[in-house]
Amino acid sequence: MMSEQIDELIKQDYEAGFVTDIESETLPPGLNEEVIRFISKRKDEPDWLLEWRLNAYRQWLTMTEPDWAHVTYPEIDFGAISYYSAPKSLEDKPKSLEEVDPELLATYEKLGIPLHEQEMLAGVAVDAVFDSVSVATTFREKLKEAGVIFCPISEAVKTHPDLVRKHLGSVVPVSDNYYSALNCAVFSDGSFVYIPKGVRCPMELSTYFRINEAKTGQFERTLIVADEGSEVSYLEGCTAPMRDENQLHAAVVELVAQDDARIKYSTVQNWYPGDQEGRGGIYNFVTKRGVAHTNARISWTQVETGSAITMKYPSCVLKGDNSVGEFYSVALSNNHQQADTGTKMIHIGRNTRSTIVSKGISAGHGSNTYRGLVRMNPGAENARNYTQCDSLLIGDQCGAHTFPYIEGKNPKAIIEHEATTSRVSEDQLFLCQQRGLDAEKAVAMIVNGFCKEVFRELPMEFAVEAGKLLEVSLEGAVG
Amino acid sequence: MDFEQLAVAPVESPAWLRDFQTASRSALVGVPWPDRKTEAWQNTSLRALTADSFDTSSGVDGSGDPNEYLIEDLNSTDLVFVDGTYLQDLSDPVPSGVSLVHLSDANEAEAGMIRSRIGTVVPPTHHFAQLNGSRLDDGILLRFRGAVSQPVRIVWQSTGTRSLNHRLLVLMEEGSQATLIEHFCGAGEAFTNSVSELDLANNSHLYHCRLHLEKETGIHIGGAHARLGSHASFGGFHLGTGGPLKRVDVTIDHAGAGATSLLSGAYLLRASQRIDYHVCAEHSAPQCDSQSTFRGIIADKARAVFNGRIHIHRGARKTQATLDNKNLLTSDSAQVNTKPELEIYNDDVSCAHGATVSQLSGESLHYLRSRGLGTEAAFRLLNFAFINELLDRAPEPALAAFLRTKLQSWFDRGGS
Numbered sequence: 001m002m003s004e005q006i007d008e009l010i011k012q013d014y015e016a017g018f019v020t021d022i023e024s025e026t027l028p029p030g031l032n033e034e035v036i037r038f039i040s041k042r043k044d045e046p047d048w049l050l051e052w053r054l055n056a057y058r059q060w061l062t063m064t065e066p067d068w069a070h071v072t073y074p075e076i077d078f079g080a081i082s083y084y085s086a087p088k089s090l091e092d093k094p095k096s097l098e099e100v101d102p103e104l105l106a107t108y109e110k111l112g113i114p115l116h117e118q119e120m121l122a123g124v125a126v127d128a129v130f131d132s133v134s135v136a137t138t139f140r141e142k143l144k145e146a147g148v149i150f151c152p153i154s155e156a157v158k159t160h161p162d163l164v165r166k167h168l169g170s171v172v173p174v175s176d177n178y179y180s181a182l183n184c185a186v187f188s189d190g191s192f193v194y195i196p197k198g199v200r201c202p203m204e205l206s207t208y209f210r211i212n213e214a215k216t217g218q219f220e221r222t223l224i225v226a227d228e229g230s231e232v233s234y235l236e237g238c239t240a241p242m243r244d245e246n247q248l249h250a251a252v253v254e255l256v257a258q259d260d261a262r263i264k265y266s267t268v269q270n271w272y273p274g275d276q277e278g279r280g281g282i283y284n285f286v287t288k289r290g291v292a293h294t295n296a297r298i299s300w301t302q303v304e305t306g307s308a309i310t311m312k313y314p315s316c317v318l319k320g321d322n323s324v325g326e327f328y329s330v331a332l333s334n335n336h337q338q339a340d341t342g343t344k345m346i347h348i349g350r351n352t353r354s355t356i357v358s359k360g361i362s363a364g365h366g367s368n369t370y371r372g373l374v375r376m377n378p379g380a381e382n383a384r385n386y387t388q389c390d391s392l393l394i395g396d397q398c399g400a401h402t403f404p405y406i407e408g409k410n411p412k413a414i415i416e417h418e419a420t421t422s423r424v425s426e427d428q429l430f431l432c433q434q435r436g437l438d439a440e441k442a443v444a445m446i447v448n449g450f451c452k453e454v455f456r457e458l459p460m461e462f463a464v465e466a467g468k469l470l471e472v473s474l475e476g477a478v479g
Numbered sequence: 480m481d482f483e484q485l486a487v488a489p490v491e492s493p494a495w496l497r498d499f500q501t502a503s504r505s506a507l508v509g510v511p512w513p514d515r516k517t518e519a520w521q522n523t524s525l526r527a528l529t530a531d532s533f534d535t536s537s538g539v540d541g542s543g544d545p546n547e548y549l550i551e552d553l554n555s556t557d558l559v560f561v562d563g564t565y566l567q568d569l570s571d572p573v574p575s576g577v578s579l580v581h582l583s584d585a586n587e588a589e590a591g592m593i594r595s596r597i598g599t600v601v602p603p604t605h606h607f608a609q610l611n612g613s614r615l616d617d618g619i620l621l622r623f624r625g626a627v628s629q630p631v632r633i634v635w636q637s638t639g640t641r642s643l644n645h646r647l648l649v650l651m652e653e654g655s656q657a658t659l660i661e662h663f664c665g666a667g668e669a670f671t672n673s674v675s676e677l678d679l680a681n682n683s684h685l686y687h688c689r690l691h692l693e694k695e696t697g698i699h700i701g702g703a704h705a706r707l708g709s710h711a712s713f714g715g716f717h718l719g720t721g722g723p724l725k726r727v728d729v730t731i732d733h734a735g736a737g738a739t740s741l742l743s744g745a746y747l748l749r750a751s752q753r754i755d756y757h758v759c760a761e762h763s764a765p766q767c768d769s770q771s772t773f774r775g776i777i778a779d780k781a782r783a784v785f786n787g788r789i790h791i792h793r794g795a796r797k798t799q800a801t802l803d804n805k806n807l808l809t810s811d812s813a814q815v816n817t818k819p820e821l822e823i824y825n826d827d828v829s830c831a832h833g834a835t836v837s838q839l840s841g842e843s844l845h846y847l848r849s850r851g852l853g854t855e856a857a858f859r860l861l862n863f864a865f866i867n868e869l870l871d872r873a874p875e876p877a878l879a880a881f882l883r884t885k886l887q888s889w890f891d892r893g894g895s
Contacts, residue, residue, distance in 0.1 A: 070822075376836070378811070378812070391821070393825075393826030393828075395826055396793070396826050396827065398824075398826065399822070399823060399824045400821070401820070401821055401822045401823060402820060402822075402832070403818065404818060404834070405816070405818050406815075406816065406834055407814070407815070407816045407817075408806065408808055408814065408816075408817075410811070411808035411809060411811060411837075411838040412838060413836070413837070414836070414837040415834070415835060416833075416834075416835050417819065417832075417833060417835070418832070418833040419819070419831060420829075420831040421823050421828065421829070421830040421831070423826040423827060423828070
């Protein structure tokens, strides 16, 4: 890309003067219909979307917070949250890496993140923009060539209203649950992806996303539509720790895999888990669900090491015959982290198949819960499910729990579930230490082996980083 | 329906029992009636219960029919209750080493002992057990000393529509050994609320068999709860046939170090029957082992619920616990909801659970057919074998033989 073009791009931003504008429009805490109207107006949304938001808000008011999860946290004051906060202005941001918390930098270092990306992630307000914009623009052109639409959802509402209107809320209905209803009412922004018929997305959307990720706020909304016969791989989040002042995150992700389409959705989540005493940290209450039509395949892979409280159940509705759902998960809770996560596989079509591999690791005072549902509806003839949940315990103050719900309503469907819980075996540790590894390295290696089945499913570069991430997250867990 | 309103104590009770009734009632204050949102009752509807279900006014409706609970060649000491009333004529005198006390005529010393133990084994969150306690007018205490070789069988027969409130308290003294069979039978349409508490002192051994073989008209909510002292061992077998509403809670609390339990069970359902087993292995002491295996065959439009829980407390080091649940669905409309749970707060443990739901494997059927068996016969043989495996663990051959006959006749009547 030519440097003039780049300059131009930078200038455009500057000319718009968005910094001062948005800064002045940050809303005071509290939620009512006016706030929703404000958000909608601020985003210049069509009437139908405002109505949709208001409807969601009204339903949310009638709902109650879920209390079935195996987590405890102080009550959330929904009136104390600001539902529209603008990105931080350039002036508030650190001017260079020297101003960034050295602890954070040390972690970046361990993860092997390149310098310019470190600046990006730490929110340094310097040339980072230069790199990302140039790379991003190249990517954007390549995607355009293939006919792939990939843009912020607020933009898609304007440029592709029919597509958005057709699919928004089609997978996760407005009143699905307390947090999804809240998200529908106040969602800030997020991504929209559309892959046209028969197109294989020319790149992993991860690469692009990782560099171009904007602060989308705490109520993110993602919609991915893969049309017939198309294929896409999407990675959200990144291995680097994110410092975020928003405590509650209630995102919604919807995937639509039309006939013969394939969607692979990978998540690496490393939000602030709170300090070692369990103070602070993010509440991650996310609703993720995909609908797979005939012969389609949806695959969720997640590596969850961050957040103080996690309640997250990426699900597959296997609606079409022969559709496939997969869930591969590594969830780690160290210190005082609590995770209640798992999946739902709803088998509706014939010959549908699902695989669940969940690896939970608890250390310190952490609590890790697998909660999953496998349902074979009466029509799910010859459907097949295999579930494997393994938990690893490190330390005698942690907890590991498994709550699988298994519902068989078709005799020709086969469901198999197995779960094990154990600790890092002393034999294994001894062997590693005898070969010269220190205890911490040895545990890290064993844990990595324990998670291998899941890491294998991640895009290559992230698999390596995810391994390192586990190592970093487990620091201090072995005495 | 409301727990508090239903918790009506009988008119006349001795003071110690009144005290227990009040304590049980106080545990029900403000407890909402379970509905589909109550986790423990998510898949089992209580709609079959009506106000009439709790009617205790009518007396004994009929006399017991000993043929119904006859187990050939089982040389057991029988204690027979028909519609909640102990029938001396049909019962045997208890063998030496066993003492039997009826709660209603316990003397002061016995009452003191009963009061100190009753209600301590069943978890306080079991609201129907609290309801049982609040309405309790009678029940029995069985105390075992030393090795009692003859099995003791309690027959709970129901014939009418009278609401029944059974209570059994078993105290296994240190080093004692016994086999206890609880045999539920009868064609009554009553609602039975039964609570059995089994308290095993250190080094005692109990084999407990609970047969739910009532006719399908009866509604039953009940449970068997065991507490194991140090190095106590417990063997359990459950067999359940379905009804309009049948719920059995089984808890085994490994409270003493080195306690072991081996539990197995089977449920057989057909027509529109329901059954709900909630099994829980509590591990609060170190070095305990538990193994649970439950299997079910669900035919026609029946629905089964199984919930198996392993709960390991913080101090329960070196625990080994496994739980296994397999289900066969033999018709297109049969359903099962199974939920094996692990809740673990200690790292020095080895736990596993597994659950499967399927129909008979086509390969197995094909194999038998290729050996000359008809489809029907091959089908029955495989179904039978699926459950039969568990019967091999029964300590009394006569009991195993009886259960095999029951099983056979269940299949002959078109259970599958």
